[in-house]
Amino acid sequence: MALAFRPLVLLLAVVVIHQLPRSARAGDPDILTDYVLPRGADPAQINGSFFTYTRLVSGLAGDTAAKFTVSKATAAEFPALLGQSVSYAALVYGPGTVNPPHIHPRASELLVVVQGPLVVGLVDSARGGAVHTAALETGDVFVFPKGMVHFQLNNGTTAARAFSAFGSASPGTTSLPAALFETGIDDAVLEKSFHTDKATVEELKHDLREAPGPAPEPTPANSAAALAVGGSALLPRLAAALLCVGAAFSLVV
Template identity: 75%
Template sequence: MYEGWRWMTARREFSRARASDPDILTDFVVPRDLLAEPSQINGTFFTYTRLVSGNAGDPAKFTATKATAAEYPALLGQSVSFARLVFGAGTVNPPHIHPRASELLLVVQGALFVGLVDAARNGTLHTATLQAGDMFVFPKGMVHFQSNNSTVVARAFSAFGSAIPGTISLPTELFETGIDDPVLEKSFRTDQATVDALKHDLQKAPAPAPPQNSADGALVGARLAAVMLCVGTAFSLVL
């Protein structure tokens, strides 16, 4: 009896950890709180209106407005989701990973410098400068970033191949989760002072000053590319 209970408990715990969207046996998933209210499943249930109106975006910062299963329950099990990205002048969407989805980015205003780390090719960094109307795909699980190196606001939309794509921010996960400093020093081949400086800067999180000219924008892009190469090298050592 005890063994059977333990097996059922382990099965329930395992089911909570998913590497991808579940395969559903119905056309769509009805949230538990609506099962007793079938009349509530109407056009409103399948509609989401807050992707743009819910967050106008601060033109001095980077902001992301999501439409995933958490915000939009009708997406559960549908393997799609969306996000609206607003980039203030000189701002960055830091290097990050979506563990459960590829991302298709469409620039609709301004220009973005983007890149991804190809871990399968020894951490090769692939970059591009996108103009309005251009698209770029970030394969699932690859480290990537977007940067607005200009003096004007840039806007983009991202489509994801999962209702729960997830986002793992590398700066946050590496320097704000309590990993021992000696581990970070050895991993990045740096010293305690540098690790302390990075943690301090991340805690302050000041709004970056916009580039003053195109040369400054190019310098920001070059620095970010250099950081991504370091990240790519680190990843290639463990993959």
């Protein structure tokens, strides 16, 4: 009877695992050495410089006053991170700029604000797509779980700055606006997915192709309500963005 019972237990285990909330499960593999040498590297030539990266902050664009800029230190830029399951990014948000909804398929993200304020948010797949937002100040820390749609918005009057640590040497970034409207997905698919018409889809594609213009007029930084929801002028765009996030999230998961 014990032998007959074992297949039933295995079947139940498979069913339970399958019914767990859907989430990203990708991650860096464990390595069998302390660190990974780039192909062709001479171990005898490894010194402190190999473990040092100096371009995280200097890699930011010089003119960051009116745009969102990010500088990364992943395995692609910093080979010493290979196999270490960590990476970093420096982020600068000009007044009124946004880091659009995106996901990191291979890593959670721990963001610390070094110059605020900064509004952040994520889409909670375990709560039916609820959007959780927070108005962060200098020194605040926020975690974005692996694979979850999230964004950041500077709704203040001055530049905001943050650093993000990732639980992968190659976290990956999939921007939802770009993935949906700049990758050649057929218009008919987008029309049906967003319950809209061809003209609207084409307008969205055109807007994304346009060169970035001046940053939107920021709302007063001392208004807690404005920080929480982005200000009344941004409400129509925020509602449309969240609709896109909800529909996009159903596609990516």
